[in-house]
Structures are given as C-alpha cells and as structure tokens.
Amino acid sequence: MTGRTLVTGLGVVAPTGLGVEEYWAATLAGRSAIRPITRFDAGRYPARLAGEITGFDAAEHLPGRLLPQTDRMTRLALVAADWAFADAGLVPAELPDYDVGVITAGHSGGFEFGQNELRALWSKGGQHVSAYQSFAWFYAVNSGQISIRGGLRGPSSVLVSDQAGGLDALAQARRQVRRGTSVVIAGAVDASLCPWGWVAQLTSGRLSTSDDPARAYLPFDERAAGHVSGEGGALLVLEAEEHVRRRGASRVYGEIAGHAATLDPRPGSDRAPTLQHAVELALADAGADPGDIDVVFADAAAVPELDRAEAEAITKVFGVRGVPVTAPKTATGRLYSGAAPLDTAAALLSVRDGVIPPTPGSTPSPHLDIDLVTGSPRPASVRAALVLARGHGGFNSALVVRAAPPAPTPVRKA
Known part of the structure; x- marks a missing residue:
C-alpha cells in the first residue's frame, strides 16, 4: 500500500x-x-x-x-x-x-x-x-x-x-x-x-x-x-x-510524516549524544527542512545537563530561538511511554486550531537559546510540528507530524 x-x-x-x-x-x-x-x-x-x-x-x-x-x-x-x-x-x-x-x-x-x-x-x-x-x-x-x-x-x-x-x-x-x-x-x-x-x-x-x-x-x-x-x-x-x-472519513488530524530513533554512546565515550542526529534524520524522512517546522514539543527532562543537551540540539538544527518550543507535560508530569503520544496528540491539535500551548510554570533560562512558550497559548500557523522523546539509557526518538493533505477534487464526467 x-x-x-x-x-x-x-x-x-x-x-x-x-x-x-x-x-x-x-x-x-x-x-x-x-x-x-x-x-x-x-x-x-x-x-x-x-x-x-x-x-x-x-x-x-x-x-x-x-x-x-x-x-x-x-x-x-x-x-x-x-x-x-x-x-x-x-x-x-x-x-x-x-x-x-x-x-x-x-x-x-x-x-x-x-x-x-x-x-x-x-x-x-x-x-x-x-x-x-x-x-x-x-x-x-x-x-x-x-x-x-x-x-x-x-x-x-x-x-x-x-x-x-x-x-x-x-x-x-x-x-x-x-x-x-x-x-x-x-x-x-x-x-x-x-x-x-x-x-x-x-x-x-x-x-x-x-x-x-x-x-x-x-x-x-x-x-x-x-x-x-x-x-x-x-x-x-x-x-x-x-x-x-x-x-470517506469525516476527520483527519494530520499525517505522521517522518521519524528517526538513535541511541546515545555509552557513558564515558568521546562520541557526542545523538538527539540532534535523530532530529535531522526525522526531518529528512519527512522531506522537510528546519524552516518547515513551526513548533517543537520537547522531551523536557528538567535535569539541567539533559535540558542543556536538548536545547543545544534544537539550536543547532533550527538556530538560536529559531523555532517555538513547548512542554505542556509540565502540567501532567512525565507519563513515561505515554508522554510522547500525548504530546503528539497535542501537536496535531495545535495544527488543527492554529495555537501553541504553553509550558506551565517554567521561566526559560537565559543561558539556553530556545524560544520557550510560557504563560499564555501562542497563536500561530502550525503546519508541521516536531515531537521529541528521550528514554533513560540513551534512547532518542523524533517524530514529525504535519497537516493532512487536501482531499482530492472529484473529477466530473462530461
């Protein structure tokens, strides 16, 4: 198929x-x-x-x-x-x-x-x-x-x-x-x-x-x-x-457009963590450029060194404050394997409604060059979103969702 x-x-x-x-x-x-x-x-x-x-x-x-x-x-x-x-x-x-x-x-x-x-x-x-x-x-x-x-x-x-x-x-x-x-x-x-x-x-x-x-x-x-x-x-x-x-489905939320998964090197290795590589591969799988992504739903570990690594990966791909970043999971807690699918649902709803949800509670550190959405929802034209997730032990996963393609126009017979 x-x-x-x-x-x-x-x-x-x-x-x-x-x-x-x-x-x-x-x-x-x-x-x-x-x-x-x-x-x-x-x-x-x-x-x-x-x-x-x-x-x-x-x-x-x-x-x-x-x-x-x-x-x-x-x-x-x-x-x-x-x-x-x-x-x-x-x-x-x-x-x-x-x-x-x-x-x-x-x-x-x-x-x-x-x-x-x-x-x-x-x-x-x-x-x-x-x-x-x-x-x-x-x-x-x-x-x-x-x-x-x-x-x-x-x-x-x-x-x-x-x-x-x-x-x-x-x-x-x-x-x-x-x-x-x-x-x-x-x-x-x-x-x-x-x-x-x-x-x-x-x-x-x-x-x-x-x-x-x-x-x-x-x-x-x-x-x-x-x-x-x-x-x-x-x-x-x-x-x-x-x-x-x-x-003839009555509703389509969007498309699962791209994905990639990587595994960080063992502790003590001189190889760099691979979250950035996962992002780049997911974008390539979706046939998308960094400029096509309208929002990033972050993994949001709330551990200083892990937050720093995620912010650096986002900045290296999208530029300094180059894309809005949000972590609505601060209102629910980290739901472990359930967290990223919930973020994916939120990303699809952002596409549907043209709005980026906030990150409750957080005040972005001035030392992290990301555009963290806080306070109120941010109206935006969201056509594509990137969802990030990291698992304990070095697992990285990145998923691109985007607006559904328009339904084909029926061909009228003469």
Missing part, C-alpha cells in the same frame, strides 16, 4: 482531562494536575507529587469480567482505544480480518497489579495469587488486551524504550501501514503510581523532591531539579491514505 499515513482518531487519558477536548482545554489554559499523591501513602518517600488521573471509574466503561484481570494501566488503555476508534468513526469488527493492528509501548507494565498479587503471595500464600498475574503485569499486556477486546488480528507488538517508546510505537505503526495494513491503533498509556513502581522510578535519581506543585517540574528553568511522574497517555488511530479516502 502506498501513500501517506494519516491520523484519524485520538483517545486521550491524562491527569488534566479524560477525552480529547477536556485535555486540550486544560492544556491551553495551562491548568496543572500536579498534586500530592493520593493513590498510596507517599509520606515516607523523598518524592511525593505526581500527576494523577481523577474521576476515572473503569466500571463505567468496561465489562465487569475485565476488571479482575487488568491493571489500572490497561483499563485506561482499553478506554483510550475505544475512544480513539469512536473518534475515527471506525468499528474494527466491521473491517476485514487482519486489516487492523495494534502497537503500543510500555515502560513499567502493570506494577500495581503485580504488587497486590505479590503482597497476597507473601501474606497469604500462593493459592491466593490471581492466575491473571501471569500476564497483567507484563509490558505487552495493553497490546494484547486491546487486540482481544477489538478482535484486532493485524500486526501486534510492543516497544520498550522508556519515554522514547511512545514515538517508536507510532513509527512502527506507520511502517505496518506502509506494508499494507489498513488501520493500526498505536501509542501508549502508562500508570505505575504504587509503592513498587515509585521505588523503581526513584532509582533514576531524576524525580523532583519538591513539595511545591508550582515549582516541582520546571524544564529549561534555572530552578530545574528533576521531573514529576504521572499516569496516562494517548492512543492514535493511524490509517493508510487510500483507506481514509475510500471510506
């Missing part, structure tokens, strides 16, 4: 809003969901803030039989998938067998489910451990459960590369569409706000220990001292252009 890969549906589950429009309204308003953790007692830990999703009752959206076998992460993912397909106007069961695939990314897996079952093992014995423990904790469980629920028999896979994985999943979906699959739902949803997941995240040394929600997550700011974790993400429906035109 030839032609472009288009995005026709978005399913968003974020701390700042459930559903596309609720999330987008909060994002443009700069409303933050960073608060003290309520899902467990975090008082004994050095980091105590997170971006939690509130008001989500899985029983309102999913059949009861699924609840005992799924982690919170998977429940959120299943609902996001339902919403994405509905947004695209697609019913997978009505499509031919093997025409729809699912590709997600994972960071932690179903840690909360796993922790509960291990607690049962230690306190009560093996006979009290759920049989669903065999898969509910696994990185690939979201792909599996979405596939089963929707009857999706096309290509199915999972990628594990921390925050970069969400973009890598979208790129793999694009690859499958180019190989002939009509529709692929792709992206990521993560949720590991439980003691087991929290301890694992603390080992990175990158979590903010501030107790002030307004100051805890400040990328590109002189006060930057680590990130705040969060839960959620986004799933996107990707379709072959011919399939979109053939079925």
